[in-house]
Amino acid sequence: MSKRTDTIELSCPVPLPAREKILLGHGSGGRLTAELIRDIFLPAFRNPALERLDDQAIVNISGLRLAVTTDSFVVNPLFFPGGDIGSLAVHGTVNDLAMGGAQPLYLSAAFILEEGLSMETLRRVVDSLRRAAADAGIEVVTGDTKVVEKGKGDGLFINTTGIGVVPHGVSLSSDQARPDDAILLSGPLGDHGIAILAQREGLEFESEIRSDSAPLHRMVAALLAEAPAVRCMRDPTRGGLSSALNEIAAQSGVGLELDECVIPVSEAVKSACELLGLDPHYVANEGKLVAIVAPEAAEKALAALRSHPLGQEAQIIGRVTASHKGLVVLRTVLGTTRIVDMLSGDQLPRIC
């Protein structure tokens, strides 16, 4: 690597262009999003609850620990196999609360509607949101409506904010991973992202790929009851497993080691990814969680996940290590190693 090299004349580096505009990649959940948070939002709003940079903030009100989170949904298409923007708006926010170990209680729902949207579409979405909230045992207690001119919105956007209570004794945060902890994944990767992509691009596969969109708080409650030694959890949504794990590695100041052979991916998603030149480690999920668990509790935690219908295919996919701090390293099927990096922007298909 460090062999002396010949001929090349080095000169001063060109000034790198500053990013003066928002690019689509800033919304990808990868490194560009992280830059935005680090450079713009965190300095503006800095406070201890925000600085944890978890999926939810935990605030203490007269001894009661409340979890608060908010999420906006801009999915295209609005309806897809396995769900729609209405159910997703419930599951996304419920899951962000659940990742902090909170019991979700109340939800707000704000609708940004584009002029000309069919009333029938709105009814379908609202009905789906209602059913998803009822299934999750959470109430929509407030809301808002705005209408934008035709062409200024993609049919309909939804924002939901959720509030939940963190039970006594539960304290999860992404800075708590320790060397030798186990990394658990609750099921196969990539179903949501591929279902959306297939629907949007009109791609058809032999067997339909359905979004895994689902509320995870009941599985989390079962997990925490069986294995209180869970250090932290993340739901690998935008940016996929790799972004979630890179964030944990960075915030805890540890390295993570994954074993490619045991990371579950369904045959259908694997084939679709091969065909499209995508990596399932970066594809979004809406009904999966990764948990970092103390080594002695790992098997118990695995059993707890597997005994829940949403976690039947759970696996221990790796462990935390003191080496290569801040990096996620994967042992490949061949037994060699490589990095699993956070994506820079959106995952782009290869040309050939």
Add this chain to the structure above:
Amino acid sequence: MKYIDEYRDPQVARGIAAQIARCVTQSWVLMEICGGQTHTLVRYGIDELLPPQIRLVHGPGCPVCVTPLETIDKAIALAGHSDVTLVSYGDMLRVPGSRTDLFHAKADGADVRVVYSPLAALRIAARQPERKVVFFAIGFETTAPAHALTVQQAARERLLNFSLLASHVLVPPAIRVLLESPRNRVQGFIAPGHVCTVMGWREYEVLAKDFRVPMVVGGFEPADLLEAIRMLVVQLEEGRAEVENQYVRSVDRFGNLTAQRAMQEVFEVCDRKWRGIGLIPQSGLRLRREFAAFDAENIFALEDVAVQEPPECISAEVLQGLKAPTECPAFATRCTPEKPLGAPMVSSEGACAAYYLYRRHDVLCAK
């Protein structure tokens, strides 16, 4: 996954690696041409399985990487026209031109779309007759047939609002330039499996003979590449310099004649500048005069502007296999996928990006 897992089988991979270790008696430098192969080699850490005598260097076969700066500037300029919809493969959007890239052009209001297939660009042209739809057609002999068929279909359907900004490149002339260079150190080539699926391997027989260098047409999975490396090492150890085919499930000597015919009908061979390498005679494809109505260069009277690469970028050395990406002082520090100094750090097929994505830990630990 049937037909994929077999080629990623660890036992098979280790078995081939052991055979290579048994037959190698001296040091050999091998180059894979295709960026897809670079990606597999680095992603699976194939070099970790090889004996130390085998040194792999990476070739110029990343279509995004070798597309000249001037052409990218032209695409960005075109995207700036208010009546133009510029359609491209996703990878091209992030490649820096001399001042900006297509992602930023899009953020500035340009109508830039990403597609998987050139036919999708044609559909956009049919749907929006008031827009001038330009497809940014780059790639090797692999993408050229699909682009040719698209132009033929546009001609049949008289979609005169569709055009091609064509910047195709051909592999054999580039290999010839590498071999003619006095600095060349490559002793054996893994020839590109997908290019040969289209073109066959006859063109490579001349190269093998002229330069006494063995070539093996290789596939893209770990076992394919290990087997291709084994076949090369056997030839080198036996003093042979022939073209052999490892990728038999896809490639034959003559290639896909239908695809070749479509290419010949629509394109003609021309001189082409390669980013990082320079002008290579007879190494590109441009639209034939009969299809001038679909040639964006012709329609929009685009000027050639002389532009300069960032001086710190060593992509020239990287694309010719003279240097490893990790030998660049800017690697992973001043040059990253977020802020690339050159194209090989942008495309997922680029050697620099592959090392950054998968192997940065080695370098960071070494530094």
